Amino acid sequence: MSAAGDLVLDHVSYRPGPMLLDDVSVTFPAGKVTALSGPSGSGKTTLLSVAGGLVAPTAGTATYRGQETWQGDGDPPPEIAFVLQVYGLVPILSARENVAIALRARGTPWSDASDRAEAALARFDIADLGDRQVEELSGGQMQRVACARGLVVGAPVLLADEPTSELDQGNVAVVLGALRAEAERGCVVVIATHDPAIVEAADHHVAIDEGRLA
Numbered sequence: 466m467s468a469a470g471d472l473v474l475d476h477v478s479y480r481p482g483p484m485l486l487d488d489v490s491v492t493f494p495a496g497k498v499t500a501l502s503g504p505s506g507s508g509k510t511t512l513l514s515v516a517g518g519l520v521a522p523t524a525g526t527a528t529y530r531g532q533e534t535w536q537g538d539g540d541p542p543p544e545i546a547f548v549l550q551v552y553g554l555v556p557i558l559s560a561r562e563n564v565a566i567a568l569r570a571r572g573t574p575w576s577d578a579s580d581r582a583e584a585a586l587a588r589f590d591i592a593d594l595g596d597r598q599v600e601e602l603s604g605g606q607m608q609r610v611a612c613a614r615g616l617v618v619g620a621p622v623l624l625a626d627e628p629t630s631e632l633d634q635g636n637v638a639v640v641l642g643a644l645r646a647e648a649e650r651g652c653v654v655v656i657a658t659h660d661p662a663i664v665e666a667a668d669h670h671v672a673i674d675e676g677r678l679a
């Protein structure tokens with residue numbers, strides 16, 4: 466059974482050539498943190514991409530609030546925010562600008578976006594890096610900018626693809642705490658991860674192997 470605010474994949478296959486997702490049915494519940502684990506190449510990023518409407522399933526549906534997340538053009542619905550595995554940051558913009566972009570894209574005025582971006586950076590202990598160009602940051606600092614950008618919009622669905630892979634334990638805890646807080650305000654939170662500690666800390670665990678639920 467799934468409830469109104471859940472993200473639901475129903476018999477999803479994705480086969481751009483090879484079979485990358487094979488008949489996956491899974492519900493990511495609202496108000497919970499779900500860990501998505503599986504070996505490298507098992508299909509975690511692919512699953513999040515279909516779930517969030519970045520690519521169209523070959524068969525089956527991914528739906529949120531009764532609407533298919535694939536909207537025909539690869540733009541995710543406004544209810545869905547991502548923390549991307551390779552960060553998706555603009556190297557020549559500052560950390561603050563990279564976070565503010567997510568708000569600007571949703572129509573937030575510039576000064577308000579900048580203030581909220583600053584606050585989001587502070588949640589990940591990098592407020593002091595707001596003026597630095599992203600290309601000057603370390604891998605873990607970039608990863609935290611990507612986390613700030615994913616969370617700043619306050620979307621009801623947050624799909625985080627290995628958001629802690631570059632971080633030390635202290636910062637893993639900071640990111641987990643922030644994602645947990647999003648779930649507590651009712652969000653669907655999915656974290657693709659290789660980290661057993663995150664699987665342990667999550668409310669639910671979904672494992673994938675070779676494109677199939679394990």
Ligand SMILES: Nc1ncnc2c1ncn2[C@@H]1O[C@H](COP(=O)(O)OP(=O)(O)OP(=O)(O)O)[C@@H](O)[C@H]1O
Pocket residue numbers: 481482483485503504505506507508509510511512550
């Ligand atoms: N468009 C595509 N065409 C063909 N193969 C693809 C395509 N996109 C991804 N793949 C392959 O699909 C498989 C699943 O990739 P995916 O990125 O989903 O894995 P992952 O579980 O996220 O791995 P990692 O833990 O390394 O991030 C891999 O073998 C990858 O090479």
Ligand SMILES: [Mg+2]
Pocket residue numbers: 509510511550626
């Ligand atoms: Mg991946």
